[in-house]
Amino acid sequence: MSYILNTEADRKAMLEKIGIASLAELFQMVPADFQLRRPLQVPPALSEIELQQHMGELAARNTCADDAVCFLGGGSYDHFIPSVVDAVASRSEYYTAYTPYQAEASQGSLQAFFEYQTLICELTGLDVSNASLYEGGSAVAESVLMSISIDPDRPKVLIAESVHPEYRQTLATYMANLAKEIITLPTPGGVLDPDELKKQIDDKTLCVIVQHPNFFGNLEAVDAISKLCKEKGALFVVSFDAISVGVLKRPGQYGADIAIGEGQCLGNPMVFGGPYLGIMACRDQFVRKIPGRLVGQTVDRNNKRCWVLTLQTREQHIRREKATSNICTNQGLFALRAAVYLAALGPQGLRETANLCLQKAHYLADELCKLPGVSLRFKQPYFKEFTVQVPGDAKALLANLLKAGFHGGLSLGRWYPMLGNCVTIAVTERRTRAELDGFVSAFRQSIRA
Amino acid sequence: MTNNQSTDLLFEISQPGRRCHRLPACDVPVRQSLLPTDAVADAPPPLPELGEIDLIRHFVNLSKRNMSIDTNFYPLGSCTMKYNPKRHERLAALPGMANLHPLQSDDSCQGMLEMLWSMQNILAEIAGLDAVALQPAAGAHGELTALLVAEAFYRDRKEKQRTRVLIPDSAHGTNPASAAIAGFDTVSIKSTAKGLVDLADLTSKLDERTAVFMITNPNTIGLFESQIGAITKLIHDAGALVYLDGANMNAIVGVTRPGDFGADMMHYNVHKTFTGPHGAGGPGSGPIAVRGDLAPYLPTPLVVKDGTTFKLEYNRPKTIGRVRSFFGNVGILLRGYCYIRTLGPVGLREMTENAVLNANYLLALVQHALDVPNGNRCMHEFVASASKLKRTKHISAMEIAKRLLDFGYHAPTVYFPLVVPEALMIEPTETESKETLDAFAATLLKIIEEDGNFLHNAPYTTPISRPNDAKAFKEPILRWKA
Numbered sequence: 001m002s003y004i005l006n007t008e009a010d011r012k013a014m015l016e017k018i019g020i021a022s023l024a025e026l027f028q029m030v031p032a033d034f035q036l037r038r039p040l041q042v043p044p045a046l047s048e049i050e051l052q053q054h055m056g057e058l059a060a061r062n063t064c065a066d067d068a069v070c071f072l073g074g075g076s077y078d079h080f081i082p083s084v085v086d087a088v089a090s091r092s093e094y095y096t097a098y099t100p101y102q103a104e105a106s107q108g109s110l111q112a113f114f115e116y117q118t119l120i121c122e123l124t125g126l127d128v129s130n131a132s133l134y135e136g137g138s139a140v141a142e143s144v145l146m147s148i149s150i151d152p153d154r155p156k157v158l159i160a161e162s163v164h165p166e167y168r169q170t171l172a173t174y175m176a177n178l179a180k181e182i183i184t185l186p187t188p189g190g191v192l193d194p195d196e197l198k199k200q201i202d203d204k205t206l207c208v209i210v211q212h213p214n215f216f217g218n219l220e221a222v223d224a225i226s227k228l229c230k231e232k233g234a235l236f237v238v239s240f241d242a243i244s245v246g247v248l249k250r251p252g253q254y255g256a257d258i259a260i261g262e263g264q265c266l267g268n269p270m271v272f273g274g275p276y277l278g279i280m281a282c283r284d285q286f287v288r289k290i291p292g293r294l295v296g297q298t299v300d301r302n303n304k305r306c307w308v309l310t311l312q313t314r315e316q317h318i319r320r321e322k323a324t325s326n327i328c329t330n331q332g333l334f335a336l337r338a339a340v341y342l343a344a345l346g347p348q349g350l351r352e353t354a355n356l357c358l359q360k361a362h363y364l365a366d367e368l369c370k371l372p373g374v375s376l377r378f379k380q381p382y383f384k385e386f387t388v389q390v391p392g393d394a395k396a397l398l399a400n401l402l403k404a405g406f407h408g409g410l411s412l413g414r415w416y417p418m419l420g421n422c423v424t425i426a427v428t429e430r431r432t433r434a435e436l437d438g439f440v441s442a443f444r445q446s447i448r449a
Numbered sequence: 450m451t452n453n454q455s456t457d458l459l460f461e462i463s464q465p466g467r468r469c470h471r472l473p474a475c476d477v478p479v480r481q482s483l484l485p486t487d488a489v490a491d492a493p494p495p496l497p498e499l500g501e502i503d504l505i506r507h508f509v510n511l512s513k514r515n516m517s518i519d520t521n522f523y524p525l526g527s528c529t530m531k532y533n534p535k536r537h538e539r540l541a542a543l544p545g546m547a548n549l550h551p552l553q554s555d556d557s558c559q560g561m562l563e564m565l566w567s568m569q570n571i572l573a574e575i576a577g578l579d580a581v582a583l584q585p586a587a588g589a590h591g592e593l594t595a596l597l598v599a600e601a602f603y604r605d606r607k608e609k610q611r612t613r614v615l616i617p618d619s620a621h622g623t624n625p626a627s628a629a630i631a632g633f634d635t636v637s638i639k640s641t642a643k644g645l646v647d648l649a650d651l652t653s654k655l656d657e658r659t660a661v662f663m664i665t666n667p668n669t670i671g672l673f674e675s676q677i678g679a680i681t682k683l684i685h686d687a688g689a690l691v692y693l694d695g696a697n698m699n700a701i702v703g704v705t706r707p708g709d710f711g712a713d714m715m716h717y718n719v720h721k722t723f724t725g726p727h728g729a730g731g732p733g734s735g736p737i738a739v740r741g742d743l744a745p746y747l748p749t750p751l752v753v754k755d756g757t758t759f760k761l762e763y764n765r766p767k768t769i770g771r772v773r774s775f776f777g778n779v780g781i782l783l784r785g786y787c788y789i790r791t792l793g794p795v796g797l798r799e800m801t802e803n804a805v806l807n808a809n810y811l812l813a814l815v816q817h818a819l820d821v822p823n824g825n826r827c828m829h830e831f832v833a834s835a836s837k838l839k840r841t842k843h844i845s846a847m848e849i850a851k852r853l854l855d856f857g858y859h860a861p862t863v864y865f866p867l868v869v870p871e872a873l874m875i876e877p878t879e880t881e882s883k884e885t886l887d888a889f890a891a892t893l894l895k896i897i898e899e900d901g902n903f904l905h906n907a908p909y910t911t912p913i914s915r916p917n918d919a920k921a922f923k924e925p926i927l928r929w930k931a
Contacts, residue, residue, distance in 0.1 A: 002796035003532050004803045005882035014810040014883060026805045027704055029673035029826065034710040040703050042571050045793025048536050055787065059545025061560030063553070072550040075774055082470045084504055092519035093512035096533050098727040101525075102860050104851065104911035108515035109729035112508070115459050118928040122494040128927050131730070134586035137774030145630065166774040173748070173770035174593075177600045177632030219488050249490045262774070271541075271783075272561055273551030273775025274586065275732030287925065293730065297929075298921035300913040301906065310921040316589070316626035317865070321635045326626035329587040329720070333728030342496050343459050343504050344469040351493040352472040358484070363477035381484050398554070407553050433476040 063402070065270065069435050070407045073385045073426025074215065075136055075164055075262045076270050079243065079353070080430050081341070085267040088340045095333055099293070103308045109332065110307035113295040116339040123245050123342070124259040125252025126281040130292035132331040133278025136239065136262025140167040140209060141174035142280065142291050142325060143237045143258045147207040148180065149289045149324055150235065154206035157182045160192040162214035163239060165415035171209075180206070188418075190216050190378025190387065194224035201228055207235035207258075212251075213244055216424055217361075217385030218378055226255035242266050242279065242338075244383050246354025251281075258282045267341030268334050277334040288314060291325030356429035357384035360436060364427050367440045371447060377422050385426045387412065387419075391447055394423050400446035406439050408446075451912075455506040456514070460929045462507065463497035469504050514912050515729070516859045522885050524811075526830045526862035526874025527621070527669060529699045529721035531804075534791070537724075537784040546783060551775035555760045562759035565779070566752040568786050572736055575698075575797075576715055577708025580744035582751060583736045584777040588696060591716025591735030592627035592663070594748060597769045598714065598739060599661050599690050600631060601746040605767065611660035611689065617646050619670060619866045624663045624694060633660060640868050644670035644823040644832075646680060655687045665694040666710075667701065669866040669874070671808065671827035681711025690714060690743075698722040699878065700805055700829035703798035707738075714739040719778075723785030734781035748772055803879035804829040807886060811877050814890035818897060822869060830876035832869050839871055843901035846871040851915070852899065852907040856892045 006014070015021065027035065046054060070078035089095065093108060100106030100113075113131040120129035133139045144157055157175070159168055161184050168184065175182055183200060185192055192210055201208065208229050212220045222238065229236040238256040243265050251259035263277030264270065282290055288311065296310030316323040345353060365386045368374050373391030390397055394411040401408030413420035427436070455462070499507070516523065523530040541547065549558055569581040585591035596614065603611045614628035617638045625635045636654050639647040646664065655662075662684045667673045674680060681691045693707040693715035699722050701707075707715045719725055719734040727733075739747065748771045750761035761776070792800060805828055812821060812831045819833045838844040850860035850873070862874040877886055896904070908914050 002792050002799045002803075003534060003880045004799055005880070006803055006806065010883040011806065014806055018806075018809045018813045023802050023806065026802065026809060026826075029667075029675055029828065030701070030705050031675065031678060031710075033678065034705045036703060036705055036709065039794035040797055041574050042789060042794050042797065043567075045796050046790050048791075051536065051787060051790055052540065054790065055540045055543060055546070058560035058564050059543040061558075061563070062545045062549055063557040064545050064548040065550065066544045066548055068557070070550055072552055074552055076551050078548075078550070084469060084501060087505065088508040088512075090538070091509065091512040092533075092726075093515045093517045095726040095728050096518035097515045097729040098523070098525060098528050098530060099730040101862075102516075102850065102854065103916045104908050104913055105516040105521075105854050105859055106514075106729070107912050108511040108513065111456070111458070111511055111514070112729075114927075114929070118458075118460065119496065121928045122496055125494075134590060134732075135773055135775070138586070138590070138772060141772075164774065166771060169770045170773055173597060173772055174630070176597060176769065219484070223487060245490065246493050247484065247490065248488055250494060253490070269547040269780075270550050271547050272549040272558065272779040274773075274778040275734075275780050276775075287927070294925075294927055296921040297926040298917045300917065301915040302913075304913050306913040306916050308916045308918055308921050310918070310927075311925060313922075316622035318622070319626070320622045321625035321629040323622065323626040323629075326589045326593055326623050326630050327587070328589045328621075328623050329718075329727075329731040329733035331586075331728075331732050332730030333726070333732060336729070339459075340504065340508060343499055343507075344501075345496065346468060346470075346498045347493040347496045348468065348498075349470045349472065350496060354493075356472060356475055359475050359479055360477055362480060362483050381488065383484075402554065402557060407550060407557070410552055429472060436477065 068402060068405050068407050069439065071409050071425045071427065072407045074410050074424065077265050077426055077428050078430055079265050079428045081267050081269065082344045084344050085337050085340045089333060089337050094336055100309060103306065107306060110295050112336050112339055114297060114307050116335040117295060119339055119342045120279055120281050123242055123250065124281040125250030126259055127284040128287045128290060129281040130290050131295055132335040133280050133292055133327065134331060135274060135276040135278045137167040137170040139260040139278035139280055140239060141171045143260050144171060144207060145325065146258065146289050146291060147235045150286055151206055154204055155181055156205045157207055158185055158200055158205055159209040160185050160187055162187040162191060162216060163209060163211040164215045190218045190380045191220050192225065194221050194228060197225060197228055201232050201234060203232055205232055205234040207237050209237045211239040213241055213383040216378060216387040217382040218380035219382065222254040230255065243354050243357060246350040247358060263338050266338035268337055275331060275334060277331045277338055289324055292327050292330055353429045357427060360431050361386060361427040364436045368443060371444050373447065385424055387422050387424045389422050394421050397446050400449050401442055404442035404446065406442055452510045455510040458929050459497040459507060462503055463499060465498055467498040467500045469499055469501045521857055521859050522881060522889055523859040524861050524875045524877050525859060526876040527696060529876060529878060531724050531878035532880035533724050533726040537787045540787055541780050541783050559759055562752050564783065564786055566754055566759050568782055569752060571789055572717060573738055575702055576738035577706025578738040579741040580747060581736055581738045582747040583782055584748045584772060585735035585737060586773055586778050587731060587733035588716055588718040588735040589623035589627055590772060591737045592623055593631055594772045595692055595714045595716060595737045596627055596631035596633065596661060598743055598746040601769050602743055603660055610658055613658045613660060615654060615659055615662045617664065619644065619668055619868045620663060620665055621669065621694060621696060644668065644672055645674055648676060652683065655683060659687055659689040661690045661692050663692040663694060665697060667697045667828040670823050670832050671830040672823060673828055677710045697829060700801065702801045704801050714743060719781050719785040723788045725781035725784045732778050732781055734778040800879050807877040807879055807881055811875065811886050811890060815893055818894050830874060832866065833873045833875065834869050835871035835873060838897055844897060844904055846873050848904040848907065849873060849896055852896045852904050854908040855910045858889055858892065
């Protein structure tokens, strides 16, 4: 079936008004040679009952985070989503609207985005946030494109190997045809060693990118890195975890020029990788270089406070090839969800959420490290994720854990051949002590198996 | 009846000590000093403090200050604002779909992989092309991805001199912006007075430096390029690739296929053509489809079927890599899949036919009163011009757009495409009824009879009217401050 309202009588009347005899005449502009003379080879139509059965069957063949306790992280986390987030986001006045070009008809979304921007400024300790990017990986690439437009003459981009491997791969793909050099700084100790950075950074360095906490879960030496960037006039770009700033310092506090991040953790479901939310904030002086939509406050003709899309001369629909970015559709609904999430948590809720992650991650790490052959791979402080070395094949261990009802963590060998026997484990505020203890005993048995 | 207290900013209605979400007590032994003191913040970020009812009233009252498809006819040209079926929301929220981690093992998400694999095949069939990558997050992201694929293709063939992308002047702004970010030089191609590609201009600019010609077909004027066969032949003869901007696929699904008329690569806007809710500005989903010899360069992973099992394939040596983390905007792909499965082959063709029927009917209702520079027929949308009205009655496209809001209609897209002065780009979509189109047309005709000075201050019934954009630009206030 389709969602068409035109009846046979309507169609007849409409064709008559247009002055043609048949629907086929509508497509006279399409050269006959190119017209498809057969039905598309797609599966036959399903009623809602059949569709729900079909999707239910597909869903039943997946082991979701409700079926197996989730210790997977790496940018996507099983954080709790308060019901107010879904309640607000399911208002179809929000989710069936589009980009708020007509301010008079979009004050709801515009104000929500202005609130989102403010909340992200508070989270990052920076001055300006855009109204969202796609997700955390392309946000890294956008931050470098932005850096290029701030300082076009510097050719070198330095990125720590402890940044999410898929974010680094995204950056490499975006940069393939641009005349910039990307240098990946090794992190054998689980973090970027400031002395290693000191060897590489110079006055040709455009920007330095670190993730804090990083892909292994460890905290980077952000103060020392920031200082080196300032000395050489390089931009300091930090990919941060939005939950971590409940306890950790905010990027602006340790001198980041641009903060980016994956906002999935702010009230958004995992959905196998997307849609998510790309966070980006920067210092005031770079406002005209930031990519994406910006909502600004102004007044209307009756002097009423209101909100509009602004500084649009940065954007593709005005500037075309000279735009700061090609982004058009962004992640509005997920920015709204993040705003509701942060307002629902408040400062205390965010602090408590971060603390629960921190405490439970450390409890689990300590318990796991009591098992034979299991140890923390890096001697570094960490937040909600940590990396352990396991005896034997990490992949086989994880397969055993899944059978026991646990999504056990990320096997690092795929991205770091040297860390083939390492697993990174994420612990959110949702995990109970019973789940943690159950995981430890399953881990013990899986090692033996 | 309107509520002004709740729609103050979150930060203004905040009261110290209020809470909405509460966390459980910590059930593991609490340890101090787990983190170095210099990494720890003295206080959490200064977020607003609200109770649950404060928060709900705030956002629910704010939502009433929006127009949306569920409340208003929304003929925003180029955006394909069709109805978003409610079943999609329920099915996308199934825990077996929504609560899947992107890096869980392939054998623990076979149902998801099967759905994505089917979607790859379906989108290849609709495109008439050979391979599909679902990764890009939106249409513009798809453009960039495909251009990077083209760049890798030519690099591999040692044709590095192909550094140019040709783009008609009527194209979406994303086309030249994507080309620039992919590292290409852009060359603008003129449109004829009829709004089609100027073949002479194209021929004069086409040479061995051309990598890609990007074309939107039907174009942004709502016309199908009648010479598309000649155009794609010209491009191919020059050794270049044809890219189709698929923003207007709602006009051709099941009627003609880009691969059949010579496109080598294209993107879909799944949120438009296959109705993902637009979310006040995203999320979208922008898969790309390509010809077989371009497939090796697609971003990874792709879903492949191995016997009866599905897996994510990463090992593709010529891949461009990836353009984002994780698989793609799966939540939107899932809704698109549900839409296609609901419509089936017959329903998809009906969708297209009725989208084009509705646009032509609306055009027929208004063309005697409103200039439509490019003829009396269109595909799924048409572009009217208020030029003459502006000259004779001081009624601009903006005036008409703003006044429509008073009558409960969202405005059309205005001042785009740039090649039509005082443009009003109107796309009704197939999910609207004849009565809605009749009433909208009658309103439009009434508005252009109104007094220009009166219209200059419209709208009169919306929560705000005529915001001062210049002030927002000159004195940017981009966040709330105490």
